[in-house]
Amino acid sequence: MAGATLFTLLDDIASILDDVSTMSQVAVQKTTGVLGDDLALNAKQVTGLSADRELPVVWRVAVGSAVNKAILIPAALAITALAPWAIKPLLMVGGVYLCYEGVEKLLHSWLHPKSHDENQKDQSKRLQAMSDPDIDPVKLEKDKIQGAIRTDFILSAEIIVITLGTLVEQPFSVTLGVLLAVGVLMTIGVYGLVAGIVKLDDLGLHWLSRQGSSRWDQTLRKLGAGILWMAPYLLRFLAIAGTAAMFLVGGGIVTHQFETLHHWSESFAHALHAIPVLGLPLGWLGPAIFDFLFGILAGAAVVGAIQLIKLIVGQSAEQHAPPPNHSP
Numbered sequence: 001m002a003g004a005t006l007f008t009l010l011d012d013i014a015s016i017l018d019d020v021s022t023m024s025q026v027a028v029q030k031t032t033g034v035l036g037d038d039l040a041l042n043a044k045q046v047t048g049l050s051a052d053r054e055l056p057v058v059w060r061v062a063v064g065s066a067v068n069k070a071i072l073i074p075a076a077l078a079i080t081a082l083a084p085w086a087i088k089p090l091l092m093v094g095g096v097y098l099c100y101e102g103v104e105k106l107l108h109s110w111l112h113p114k115s116h117d118e119n120q121k122d123q124s125k126r127l128q129a130m131s132d133p134d135i136d137p138v139k140l141e142k143d144k145i146q147g148a149i150r151t152d153f154i155l156s157a158e159i160i161v162i163t164l165g166t167l168v169e170q171p172f173s174v175t176l177g178v179l180l181a182v183g184v185l186m187t188i189g190v191y192g193l194v195a196g197i198v199k200l201d202d203l204g205l206h207w208l209s210r211q212g213s214s215r216w217d218q219t220l221r222k223l224g225a226g227i228l229w230m231a232p233y234l235l236r237f238l239a240i241a242g243t244a245a246m247f248l249v250g251g252g253i254v255t256h257q258f259e260t261l262h263h264w265s266e267s268f269a270h271a272l273h274a275i276p277v278l279g280l281p282l283g284w285l286g287p288a289i290f291d292f293l294f295g296i297l298a299g300a301a302v303v304g305a306i307q308l309i310k311l312i313v314g315q316s317a318e319q320h321a322p323p324p325n326h327s328p
Helices: 002-030 032-045 051-082 084-111 116-131 137-165 172-198 200-208 215-255 259-273 279-319
Strands: none
Touching (some): 051 084, 051 137, 084 137, 084 215, 172 200, 259 279
């Protein structure tokens, strides 16, 4: 009897772990957009620090990220237990916020474009600030860490909410396991990659300065030069890919909550499938394209609404402002 009970317990544990593994894969796929943005933002946060301080800063931000998730995961479990009805609205808000943030990034890059020379000047200014004797490097580093942790809290909240959206009607054990798995994987994965990205230029410089005339030494010098050339483009690519994924994921979150939008997505895919020659791949990508375009429209609508509110509030404040005093 005891043996049968033990085998039943082990079977239950294996079943829960299998469910956790399956649902964790789904959650990771759903949070891809936030991850790309998280990776690009955190890599930028530590740019401009001295080489010997980059990894310690990444470590401290990673610890702060773990603390953020230690706060957010119990909050998510409390919502699941006490107000499960709030999961869908929170998911919708998270999806719309992703779209809004993506449009904000696009508008900022279009309205305030920077040339390569301007980016180089910004980098030089940051390096000069680090070496300025009037600036406290400890305070500057602390400010960077606090800013990165605040940014991580917002992105981690989005990840947890999106993960909750994939766990509707799942038992508590699976929900807890998936939230913990996603939290650990995201923290280790993101900040491990950030550490690798910020040290790419050091690796390239090390290989480029390698001495020797052997074929291996020459190969390493070429690889070092290639890494130094590629590093800034890698950050730019991550930022672009992260923004595109934000529209894709955020738009998908919203469209999947409404039956009408889901039908529109299917009709859009069928219309693309009818296009000669390219119909098959376009039809297969149709739902993703629809989610991407809807994400842009949703984000633009939110940005427009916010700007309209600011305009109305600004005009109202001007009307109620006291008249200027013209007395001598």
